[in-house]
Amino acid sequence: MQQSGFPRDRQQHQHPTHDYDSFEDDLYGSPPRLDNNLRGPQYQRRSHEYSYGEDLHPLQLEMMNDIRREESLHIEERVYRTMDPAPPSMHRQYGIGRGPPPVRSTSFNPGTLPSTAIPTPLTGRRSRSTQLPAVHDAPVQTSSVQMADIEALFQRVSLQQEERHREQMAQVSRQQEEHHREQMEQNQALHARMDSLERRSQPPVSVQRGGFSGRARNNSPEPRDLPVADDGPGTAGEEVRIVDDGVEADDESDEEGGEGKRKRKKKKVKTDEGKTQTAIQTLSTKLFRGACGVKGRDWPDPDTIRINPSTGVRYLSPVFPEDVNHPRNHAICVAVAAIVGEELKSKKPAGIPQTAKWTDDLLFKCAQNSFRACKESWKKGEKEENAKRAEINERSNRWYRRRCTKMLHIKSQLDAYAEKHGLPAHVMQHLLTEQLLSDEASGPEDEDESFDAWKVRMATAYGLTVLTPAALKKEQFLEVLKCPWRSDELSEISHELQALYDASLKTTASGNPKYKRVITPTQRTWDRIPYVAPWDFGISAEWLDAQRRDPASAPLVHDWGKYGDPEGFGAQAMSADSTTSDTRLRAVDPQFDFDGLSEREE
DNA sequence: AAATATAACGTCAACTGACC
DNA sequence: GGTCAGTTGACGTTATATTT
Structure with missing residues (x-):
């Protein structure tokens, strides 16, 4: 399963190679990260799609630079660039720097071009005028640059389509979610019933009188301290559990040979390596918050430009409505990974031994985990409903403690x-x-x-x-x-x-x-x-x-x-x-x- | 084309550890 | 000692990739 203890370890080395330059995609209003719901062939994104390199038309690059200056986003980019001490291997791995040719999923195809190159809003498609940068509205250039304009237009059209699809899918997704929730509520009783039947199909349980067990989920914080019979069977040994002692044991004998989805709950002893990883994770989240200049749940609007008064460096602003692979979030993760790497090199914070070893990949994953952890805190402050749920959760936790x-x-x-x-x-x-x-x-x-x-x-x-x-x-x-x-x-x-x-x-x-x-x-x-x-x-x-x-x-x-x-x-x-x-x-x-x-x- | 495997998340809640 | 924010493990979901 997750050998290293990091939930996302199974993600392997398949980070989309958004790089710092992917901010250019923001400039183009591109939805650089697609929802899971948008994984049809037309939305397939290749690892190199959101980086651009030497083979962009020079005028495109020039326009991008102009826009970047206008939008002041160069500040942000400077932050990321200055924070990028990543070694060449990291650059290769995460696509930092020049990457493969910039082929978008909606790559240029003359056959699909609209009949006119004039960027008029398309019927039935929402205008992105508030989001699209000025480049799309640039006057028609001379023939030497028309291809770039056409491509930009095409990109715009594609992006409008993408956005529309995304909105539609999001709506469908919301409806499905609601429906699902309703069904879940209705079926809760049925599930309990089915569980009951499943359990009853198991051999008789030889629980001694007073056998200590919990409900389906182990909710006790102290499984090892639970009362056990002095001479009762099945209570000794390393893996004392309180979850339906006898029943669960039988379940396992049936299931573990199969897909083994229900893992035996063991009290794992953390290795030194594990402890180091946890320490690095903690450090990562600390530095993630530091680089963002945010404590608690008060995450600002990502468009707000905030400058660290002591350093003059712009704070990073994650885009939490998007996921960790959004180019900006990706860039932030890369930057934070780099900061953590520097911190580890310059001084070993508490809990991290001098001999600690880490990889760029690990630091990146830690940064991603930090993003997700911070996203959670953002969510709690974002919606009243979430805040309420979080409050209840926290209260339950407090009372439990x-x-x-x-x-x-x-x-x-x-x-x-x-x-x-x-x-x-x-x-x-x-x-x-x-x-x-x-x-x-x-x-x-x-x-x-x-x-x-x-x-x-x-x-x-x-x-x-x-x-x-x-x-x-x-x-x-x-x-x-x-x-x-x-x-x-x-x-x-x-x-x-x-x-x-x-x-x-x-x-x-x-x-x-x-x-x-x-x-x-x-x-x-x-x-x-x-x-x-x-x-x-x-x-x-x-x-x-x-x-x-x-x-x-x-x-x-x-x-x-x-x-x-x-x-x-x-x-x-x-x-x-x-x-x-x-x-x-x-x-x-x-x-x-x-x-x-x-x-x-x- | 259907079945299956896998990636890449998300959610929940138990649990941990730093800080006050 | 108490609180809070964060970590972690288990499990669920969805889309894509691969195999049959």
Whole structure:
């Protein structure tokens, strides 16, 4: 697969050889990079199409230069040229410098020329006047240059066609996308059903009671720390996974001989080489942003000319609506690769050993990855919808991280809790996971309440009496969200463990915890359904009943309430017979019988 | 011409590490 | 310790190239 760990390694050495001079194509208004949707023969682009060389007509070159001067784009080109320390091999590889003859896909063909050389707008075709540079409107030259003009006209016609096609295809693509999304939503339930059937066709799973597994996707950050049976089969070894232990193993035996599309999820130990590559990637993105003069998501319009005040050099401006192979983006990647190369040569930044080796190809790929990473950040700032999605994603991530940290804290108090309540310590080890902890919000998380108002509310709930802004400035709160699925008993345990941890902190030099945890009187609830089913005693019976009646939730709680209780808790509270219960957490099984659901209502 | 393989992306979410 | 931006792996999609 991707041996080097770089997602794009399979792209091999087939970079389109846009070069710095490809900016001339921008000048011509050429759509230098074609969408995937535009890969018909008429749009086929050859590696040399967007570079021009010595065999262009001198007047064409002259015109290009004139335009370049007029458009001030020479500044940009100068930036790229001055940034180009690429060795000859890089030039060959990436097409920097003079390339093969400039043959466009829409290459000059007298047979297809319009009957007139006068550049009139074509019927039914959108004018590109705002995008086409003046060269297209240049007056008819003498006969010695008419061919160049004709070619320019032809290019213009071709480009109009290309643009029109692109727009049409983009529209079709958008419609298809929407349709696809709708279908996906409609079919989600069906997919779950099919998954269920597929899984059921597998041999019976010999999961020990309490086998810990997740849903189709491994969502646990700590696969190795998951509770495992002391003597259970299939739990030892390097590749401990939580994904449907038994089921997945069977899947693999069936599938790995085939196309092997579902790869076994291994915890990979990074080699030194891998670490170096990661460090170079990090450096690349840092320098990419540096060369662009952008931090965060505030990517400016690519047409805005920005100059680095300290160096006087124009900042690079990627064209994010286009992809990485757009000539300008390509040139930026080449330039950034060169900058990274220089940086690596002049001084080895942290994390990159003196003996580190790299290739121009690697640096280029890193620069491409950096482009994509930056494009992601651009996207987040670009559209409200994207920003919203990103915000939700970030919040989920933040909460997930908090739960992980909380779990880490709680773990240190399990023995103390067991001792305090006379419970078996080994049961405590398998009582909770990150999934079974409540989420904690560090702000209002919705638009109806300001952060300050939220803070006052938290302070009040916490019992603080001085609520002035000055007094609250230093305070930080976490609003503990209610888990509707959790029983009071399990919530109590979780809260007590947290309290034990907080108490333990007060005895150390690190002092009080940063946050004050608040459970408000009108406790906010959060409807995340854990991937892991708690023991029965930890489930809110009313909630579970309600979920089972909800087709959307029913698959997620399919196995909830089926595992009984561990020793010392719930129904087993008075029993000392640990053999009747398992000490491991049970997994949620996404299996769901749609046919049976309606009849089987409980 | 149909089937298959491959390139070149894109998306998602778990995870990492730098910075505050 | 907490947050945020970035990385990474898995997987999906589409068009093109090659094989049958």
